[in-house]
Amino acid sequence: MAELPIETYLPGLSIDCVIFGFHEMELKVLLLNMKNQEEWALPGGFIQKDQDVDIEANRILENRTGLKNIFLQQFHLFGDLTRNKAGHAKKLVETKIISDDLRPWFEQRFLSIGYYALVEYSKVQVPTPDFTSDSCEWCSLNNLPKLIMDHQQIIDRAHQVLKKELNYQPIGLNLLPQQFTMSEIQTLYETVLGKTLDRRNFRRKILSYDILVATNKQRKGGTHRAPMLYEFDEEKYTQAIQEGLKSLF
Amino acid sequence: MAELPIETYLPGLSIDCVIFGFHEMELKVLLLNMKNQEEWALPGGFIQKDQDVDIEANRILENRTGLKNIFLQQFHLFGDLTRNKAGHAKKLVETKIISDDLRPWFEQRFLSIGYYALVEYSKVQVPTPDFTSDSCEWCSLNNLPKLIMDHQQIIDRAHQVLKKELNYQPIGLNLLPQQFTMSEIQTLYETVLGKTLDRRNFRRKILSYDILVATNKQRKGGTHRAPMLYEFDEEKYTQAIQEGLKSLF
DNA sequence: TATGTTTGTGTCAATATGACGCAAACTAAA
DNA sequence: TTTAGTTTGCGTCATATTGACACAAACATA
Numbered sequence A, B: 001m002a003e004l005p006i007e008t009y010l011p012g013l014s015i016d017c018v019i020f021g022f023h024e025m026e027l028k029v030l031l032l033n034m035k036n037q038e039e040w041a042l043p044g045g046f047i048q049k050d051q052d053v054d055i056e057a058n059r060i061l062e063n064r065t066g067l068k069n070i071f072l073q074q075f076h077l078f079g080d081l082t083r084n085k086a087g088h089a090k091k092l093v094e095t096k097i098i099s100d101d102l103r104p105w106f107e108q109r110f111l112s113i114g115y116y117a118l119v120e121y122s123k124v125q126v127p128t129p130d131f132t133s134d135s136c137e138w139c140s141l142n143n144l145p146k147l148i149m150d151h152q153q154i155i156d157r158a159h160q161v162l163k164k165e166l167n168y169q170p171i172g173l174n175l176l177p178q179q180f181t182m183s184e185i186q187t188l189y190e191t192v193l194g195k196t197l198d199r200r201n202f203r204r205k206i207l208s209y210d211i212l213v214a215t216n217k218q219r220k221g222g223t224h225r226a227p228m229l230y231e232f233d234e235e236k237y238t239q240a241i242q243e244g245l246k247s248l249f
Numbered sequence C: 001t002a003t004g005t006t007t008g009t010g011t012c013a014a015t016a017t018g019a020c021g022c023a024a025a026c027t028a029a030a
Numbered sequence D: 001t002t003t004a005g006t007t008t009g010c011g012t013c014a015t016a017t018t019g020a021c022a023c024a025a026a027c028a029t030a
Helices: A053-065 A088-094 A100-107 A151-165 A171-175 A182-193 A199-208 A234-243 B053-065 B087-094 B100-107 B151-165 B171-175 B182-193 B199-208 B234-243
Strands: A009-023 A026-034 A044-048 A071-078 A111-118 A133-140 A212-218 A228-232 B009-023 B026-034 B044-048 B071-078 B111-118 B133-140 B212-218 B228-232
Touching (some): A009 A053, A009 A171, A009 B009, A044 A053, A053 A071, A053 A111, A071 B071, A088 A100, A111 A151, A111 A171, A151 A182, A171 A182, A171 A234, A182 A199, B009 B053, B009 B151, B009 B171, B026 B182, B044 B053, B053 B071, B087 B100, B111 B151, B111 B171, B151 B182, B171 B182, B171 B234, B182 B199, B182 B228
Parallel strands (some): B009 B111
Antiparallel strands (some): A009 A026, A009 A044, A026 A133, A071 A111, A212 A228, B009 B026, B009 B044, B071 B111, B212 B228
């Protein structure tokens, strides 16, 4: 049973992270499986009294993924009364996830700050579960297990925001590996937007932004014609999204 | 000196509202002048322990503007340590704005939830100051007075968000009066975007969205050719911004 | 060597955009 | 009453962008 230094945390406030990854043509979210429970949860944590909220979010994220300097954006504060389910703390005590001392802490009303993170799937080695959970897995966004409290809504909202931010945030840069093929980045865009795009028109447009650099390498080993590998021109990408990539797909 | 039922509020959390209005070709923000001080502040307040955050934001806003059902959007949680200035509570006590009992409450670390509101300037009759202030005024966005703490940054961020949301939120509907001329709505767009637009191209585009209804009335009394008055087709507008108005100006 | 699929590169018509021109409507000055 | 100065309403036109496709080269596998 874990002990929490709750006296060092801001009361009534938590952080929940929606960690997006992209793998096998699908958007994935990193979820924790609560010990002895069927319900899953978003990785989250509390905020040190003497630290910036953004920094705390990064700390929580680093604990879970082992990665530093991850792309992380605050996107919403969830502050409805209904999000605090009465039985939650009781359950945590009964399943011995937390000690009885901690029960009042978990019974108080919580507001939660939603952050979304974009990580390169392959770089997250072994997702590490926290004290409340015994496993940590990537789950496909369109086939999520049952989630505690309002975590499903938090994910939905994060996905919505991601869609809207597609032209303002370096989504590709953070979700794709260093080098990638044209169809990989296209699939990413299709997945986030939830619609298919014409291959040739996509190519024309993404190239017109002048944010990609064609390497002269090819992805070998595939079962068909070897595609060319691209990289981002980070400087140009960063500059381009300042103003937003004109006109969406 | 005012008393606050601080025991009924969530500790360490506040709401700040950036209330936008549009008047005389300018974007305005409603600000409070702190008693006996040169610095101004955003209208804000605290959150009842037993109430949704969104509802509390509405309550605070209604107190200040007298308007119900105002368009109000949460846009950011400000959670840096640096935003809490040490001398602030002391000043409030010294200037007798708050009693000494309240000093610990105002000395704690505060996170603040930023909301922005869009109101029709003319509908706000007499902005009512709160207990910490003795006047309440519309200030032009590009000529703001000195503001307390990080309120200038909060406004800047709200303005940024407004710009980005222009094609996803009913900005015009909420900032303009029921009926308006083509140049009024164009000026609104120009003001929010911070750039001038071609009059004829603007007209063509805004009409192509099919969200405006031409009334057959004209604005009389002007010094030149009487312009035609338009209204929003609220249903079509609402529908159009669901997907976002394709391609910005 | 034949087959199926993916990749790279175009074309072309339909639309949308940006840069203007011009006359009608109206006020205020002459 | 006439004239000058503005604003409004309604166009045009060249250029750029979009959406819908066609086709051949490059592979792996059979």
